[in-house]
Amino acid sequence: MEKSLHSLSLQFGTSEQTGKTKQTELISSKLMADPRIGKAKELLAAALKEYSSTIDAVRSADPVLVPQYQEALARLAVARGGAPYFPYITSGIGNGPFVELGDGSVKLDFIVGIGVHGLGHSHPAMLAATVDAGLEDTVMQGNLQHNSGSLAMCERLLGLANQHGAKLDHCLLSTSGAMANENSLKIAFHNRFPAFRVICMDNCFAGRSLALAQLTDRPAYRAGLPKTLDVDFIPMFHPADPEGTTRGAIETLKRLLARHPGEYACLWIELVAGEGGYYPGTKPYFEELCKICQAHKVLVIFDEVQTFSRLSQPFAFQHFGLDAYADLVTLGKITQVCATLYGDRLKPKEPVLSQTFTGATASIRCGLAILDELESKKCFGQNGWNVRRHQYFKSKLEQLAKKYPGKLSGPYGEGMMIAFTPGDGEADVAKDMLMRLYNLGLMGFLAGSNPNRIRFLPPPGVTTEQHIDSACGIIEQAIREMGE
Ligand SMILES: Cc1ncc(COP(=O)(O)O)c(C=O)c1O
Numbered sequence: 350m351e352k353s354l355h356s357l358s359l360q361f362g363t364s365e366q367t368g369k370t371k372q373t374e375l376i377s378s379k380l381m382a383d384p385r386i387g388k389a390k391e392l393l394a395a396a397l398k399e400y401s402s403t404i405d406a407v408r409s410a411d412p413v414l415v416p417q418y419q420e421a422l423a424r425l426a427v428a429r430g431g432a433p434y435f436p437y438i439t440s441g442i443g444n445g446p447f448v449e450l451g452d453g454s455v456k457l458d459f460i461v462g463i464g465v466h467g468l469g470h471s472h473p474a475m476l477a478a479t480v481d482a483g484l485e486d487t488v489m490q491g492n493l494q495h496n497s498g499s500l501a502m503c504e505r506l507l508g509l510a511n512q513h514g515a516k517l518d519h520c521l522l523s524t525s526g527a528m529a530n531e532n533s534l535k536i537a538f539h540n541r542f543p544a545f546r547v548i549c550m551d552n553c554f555a556g557r558s559l560a561l562a563q564l565t566d567r568p569a570y571r572a573g574l575p576k577t578l579d580v581d582f583i584p585m586f587h588p589a590d591p592e593g594t595t596r597g598a599i600e601t602l603k604r605l606l607a608r609h610p611g612e613y614a615c616l617w618i619e620l621v622a623g624e625g626g627y628y629p630g631t632k633p634y635f636e637e638l639c640k641i642c643q644a645h646k647v648l649v650i651f652d653e654v655q656t657f658s659r660l661s662q663p664f665a666f667q668h669f670g671l672d673a674y675a676d677l678v679t680l681g682k683i684t685q686v687c688a689t690l691y692g693d694r695l696k697p698k699e700p701v702l703s704q705t706f707t708g709a710t711a712s713i714r715c716g717l718a719i720l721d722e723l724e725s726k727k728c729f730g731q732n733g734w735n736v737r738r739h740q741y742f743k744s745k746l747e748q749l750a751k752k753y754p755g756k757l758s759g760p761y762g763e764g765m766m767i768a769f770t771p772g773d774g775e776a777d778v779a780k781d782m783l784m785r786l787y788n789l790g791l792m793g794f795l796a797g798s799n800p801n802r803i804r805f806l807p808p809p810g811v812t813t814e815q816h817i818d819s820a821c822g823i824i825e826q827a828i829r830e831m832g833e
Pocket of ligand 1: 463524525526527528530554555556557619623624652653654655681682
């Protein structure tokens with residue numbers, strides 16, 4: 350627990366002056382080295398472990414707690430202007446992918462807040478990082494408030510991004526994936542003025558701001574909203590017709606560029622369509638499109654808000670070998686704080702980027718601790734944990750697909766993004782299955798439309814083969830129930 354606190358503060362911690370014996374030490378370093386703090390953290394960690402470790406399997410609700418839980422859910426629906434998607438309020442404790450709810454039930458959480466809790470629930474490293482953050486002077490960091498964690502996070506993300514040859518020099522932190530994408534679009538437009546159009550792929554999702562609603566290929570998500578941007582769509586790669594979809598995308602892109610010369614600022618890409626249904630592209634497909642964009646001076650933005658840390662490399666653009674094309678990259682979710690990475694040549698010349706908040710001190714420290722843990726658990730690499738867990742989950746789902754023909758197809762996705770199509774993929778079948786899974790104790794979420802899929806984002810740092818076995822056992826139970 351001491352390590353993370355020290356590794357940040359030591360950036361300014363002590364210095365020996367040449368030729369003098371005097372040592373300077375910051376007050377913050379003295380605070381962090383105070384034995385009372387180490388002791389307090391040990392006690393907190395021991396207490397958490399004692400209770401958390403008892404949460405080790407799916408459990409049904411305690412009937413005594415159900416009435417007050419139902420009442421809390423009803424109040425939540427009123428307060429937030431609608432019932433939450435799942436009847437889900439946690440008690441505030443869990444253990445890896447297991448989480449205890451306020452009715453005493455325990456769920457196997459394979460969606461983790463849509464890909465956010467990379468180490469699952471109640472992880473000791475998150476407690477340690479949060480306590481460290483509580484000892485810092487401010488809750489939030491921002492453009493007039495940089496603590497050493499901001500510096501550490503920016504450098505860490507840039508180091509990871511550039512390890513295979515990308516040239517991303519700067520990192521702008523922000524509090525949401527939407528804001529990271531907004532910032533990337535601003536940088537692209539600013540550098541390509543007066544270009545005003547964007548190219549996206551069919552089926553994509555970019556976030557919930559007014560501008561991003563235009564990029565997102567879901568008409569319902571922009572119902573009643575004014576048009577803010579000119580966006581054109583090209584076909585996404587489809588494994589059922591790799592050559593046809595690749596050719597179709599290239600032809601459409603060329604046609605658009607010829608029809609609107611000089612009007613496109615950027616191509617914005619999700620390398621695995623997340624919300625859209627877990628459709629990954631391939632290197633040749635993406636590379637062709639990126640090359641054409643480069644030739645036309647159209648900037649390439651990779652949105653890694655959902656993919657970051659889930660494939661064989663920290664970044665999906667590294668997984669697909671597209672480092673040479675990464676003009677701008679956005680990320681978020683699992684890092685707890687979001688970011689826009691870009692090259693120095695794109696640095697805006699006017700003050701178009703700024704925010705009061707770049708992130709919470711705790712989010713930044715927790716994000717760094719998650720990155721430490723994912724690297725030390727060897728999540729990355731061709732034979733890394735993410736790839737191996739994917740293979741295991743995939744083989745289990747394939748067995749189910751064989752055993753129950755017509756009930757489940759797939760799986761789809763890459764790494765720790767995995768999905769299947771229930772039955773014929775109709776919306777009501779998928780929703781029925783999702784809710785059955787929830788009631789039986791497994792949390793996933795919907796993705797895509799036509800077909801509608803059920804997706805999982807298991808926490809990469811803590812998911813084991815036993816957890817995957819439990820998840821598949823629950824999926825089989827749900828299939829059986831639906832056949833009754
Ligand atoms: C690919 C992608 N981009 C952007 C976003 C928006 O992120 P946020 O919800 O943090 O604004 C999401 C969120 O699901 C996403 O999946």
